[in-house]
Amino acid sequence: MITVIGTGTGAPPPRAEALAGARLVVGGRRHLDAVRLPAEAERIVLGPLAPALDAVARYREKDLPVVVLASGDPGFFGIVRALAERFGPSALDVRPGVSSVATAFARLGLPWDDAVVVSAHGRSLRTAVNVCRARPKVAVLTGPGAGPAELGAALAGDRGPGPRPGADRAPGDAPAADRVLVVASALGDPERERVERVTPAEAAARDWGTAVSVVLCLDEARVPSPTRTIAGGEPETACAGSRSPDADHAGREPEHAGWALEEAAFAHRDSMITKFEVRALALARLGPRLGELVWDVGAGSGSVGVECARLGAAVVAVERSADGVERVRANARAHGVDVHVVHGSAPGALTGLDDPDAVFVGGGGRELPAVVAECARRARRTVVVAVAALDRVPAARAALTAAGMSCDGVLLQSSRLAPLPGDVTRLAAANPVFLLWGVRPQARDEGVSQ
Numbered sequence: 001m002i003t004v005i006g007t008g009t010g011a012p013p014p015r016a017e018a019l020a021g022a023r024l025v026v027g028g029r030r031h032l033d034a035v036r037l038p039a040e041a042e043r044i045v046l047g048p049l050a051p052a053l054d055a056v057a058r059y060r061e062k063d064l065p066v067v068v069l070a071s072g073d074p075g076f077f078g079i080v081r082a083l084a085e086r087f088g089p090s091a092l093d094v095r096p097g098v099s100s101v102a103t104a105f106a107r108l109g110l111p112w113d114d115a116v117v118v119s120a121h122g123r124s125l126r127t128a129v130n131v132c133r134a135r136p137k138v139a140v141l142t143g144p145g146a147g148p149a150e151l152g153a154a155l156a157g158d159r160g161p162g163p164r165p166g167a168d169r170a171p172g173d174a175p176a177a178d179r180v181l182v183v184a185s186a187l188g189d190p191e192r193e194r195v196e197r198v199t200p201a202e203a204a205a206r207d208w209g210t211a212v213s214v215v216l217c218l219d220e221a222r223v224p225s226p227t228r229t230i231a232g233g234e235p236e237t238a239c240a241g242s243r244s245p246d247a248d249h250a251g252r253e254p255e256h257a258g259w260a261l262e263e264a265a266f267a268h269r270d271s272m273i274t275k276f277e278v279r280a281l282a283l284a285r286l287g288p289r290l291g292e293l294v295w296d297v298g299a300g301s302g303s304v305g306v307e308c309a310r311l312g313a314a315v316v317a318v319e320r321s322a323d324g325v326e327r328v329r330a331n332a333r334a335h336g337v338d339v340h341v342v343h344g345s346a347p348g349a350l351t352g353l354d355d356p357d358a359v360f361v362g363g364g365g366r367e368l369p370a371v372v373a374e375c376a377r378r379a380r381r382t383v384v385v386a387v388a389a390l391d392r393v394p395a396a397r398a399a400l401t402a403a404g405m406s407c408d409g410v411l412l413q414s415s416r417l418a419p420l421p422g423d424v425t426r427l428a429a430a431n432p433v434f435l436l437w438g439v440r441p442q443a444r445d446e447g448v449s450q
Helices: 030-035 048-059 081-089 100-108 125-135 148-157 200-204 274-286 304-312 322-334 364-378 388-400
Strands: 003-006 023-029 042-045 068-071 092-097 114-119 137-141 178-186 193-199 212-218 293-299 314-319 341-342 358-361 382-387 407-412 415-418 424-429 433-439
Touching: 003 081, 003 114, 023 030, 023 048, 030 042, 048 068, 048 081, 048 137, 048 193, 068 081, 081 092, 081 125, 092 148, 100 137, 100 193, 100 212, 100 314, 114 125, 125 137, 125 148, 125 293, 125 314, 137 304, 148 178, 148 200, 193 200, 193 364, 212 341, 274 364, 274 382, 274 407, 293 364, 304 314, 304 322, 304 341, 314 322, 322 341, 341 358, 358 364, 364 382, 364 388, 388 407, 388 433
Parallel strands: 003 068, 003 092, 023 042, 023 068, 114 137, 293 314, 293 358, 314 341, 358 382
Antiparallel strands: 137 212, 178 193, 178 212, 382 433, 407 433, 415 424
C-alpha cells in the first residue's frame, strides 16, 4: 500500500504511527525534515518525479509499505494523479490535508466555491493570465518562471487583454491591470506566513523568493457572488444561462439560457449585428474556452465577443466607431462579462495586442484582406470570417491559406418564421452570409480547474 499524507498549510506533521513500518518515505525536504522516520526506512527527497516513482515501484514489487508526504491536498493538482496513473487508485491510501487554495481564501474570509483554479507550475503562463483576465476570482498555483512577478507583469504591462498603456479604455472595460493580487507565502508556517495585497504592477516589481504558496487574482467589485449550487468559476451559460440585463447579483437566475442568443439580447444599430444563425456556427468554429484569448475584430455590437466571454474566454473587441465602442461596452456589462474594447481600425489597431488563440472578423471593408492576413498570421488556432459581399470571399480565403491555415467555409441561407395577417405564417429570408474559417493545428495548454 502507498500511503499519501497531506501536510503543511497549518496541518501538524504526521504522527509517528502514520509512518510506522514504512520502508520508503518520499517527500519534499521540508516535509521529511519535519517528521521522525523509521530507522529502517529509505528517504527520497522529491525532485524530478520519474526517479521517485521508479523507487516506489521497486518497493511495491516487494510488497513493502511506502509513505509519500505532500503539501496540502495531494489530490488537488498534486502527486495523487501521477501515483494513480502509475500504480492504480486501489493501491493508494490518501489522507488529504488542507490545500493552499482553501487556506488562502480562508485567510481572507472569502468562500471559494465560485473561484477558478489554474496551475502555472510547469505550464505556460498565458493560460493563467487569460483566466485572470476573464474571471473575477482566480487562484493561480505558481512555479519557477510563473510566479507573482511574472503574472503581475503580464496583467499590468498590457492593461489586460487590450492595448498598451495610454490606449483608449473606459471603466466598463474592467482591465486586468485593475485586479488585486493576493500573494500568499509560506502558508501554515507561524513564523514566515505572509498574505499581501498588491497591484499587478507592484507584484511585477518585487522578488518574491521561493516561499509563495498561491496567488489569488481578484476583481474586488465582483468578488461577492450569488449562492451557488455548482462549484467553480464556470461561465453562467454552463449552469444557469447568461446574465441578462435584468439579472441582479443576489442569486436570481438569469433569464437567457444557452448561447447564440437572439439579437434582442444585444443593443445594436439598425440590425447591424451578426445574426444568431451565423453566430451559432461562428462560435462552434471559434471554440472559445477558459484560458484562451479571442479577438472580435470589427466588433459592431460585440455580440460574438460577448458570447465568447460568456463561454469563458478572455476577449478583446476591436471597433473603429466611437458609438460602437460604447455599444460593445454596454453589451458586455449587460451580460456580466469582461470584454476589453480597443477603439481603432484594424489591422493597425491590432499592433501591441497579445497573440490570440482564435479570431472572429466581422468587418473590414476594403481592408478585409489585410485584416484577415494579419489575424491569420498571429492566431494560434483559428480565424473565422463572416463576409456578406461575394466579391471579397476569394481574397479572404487566399489570406487564410497564405498563412498556412487549412480553409473551409459555407454559404449560410436561412428563413425565419414571420406572422401574416389572418393568423398565418410565412418564411422571411435573411441575407445570405459566407462564413470562412482557417485552422492551424496546435497543442492546448492544460491546468485549469473549475
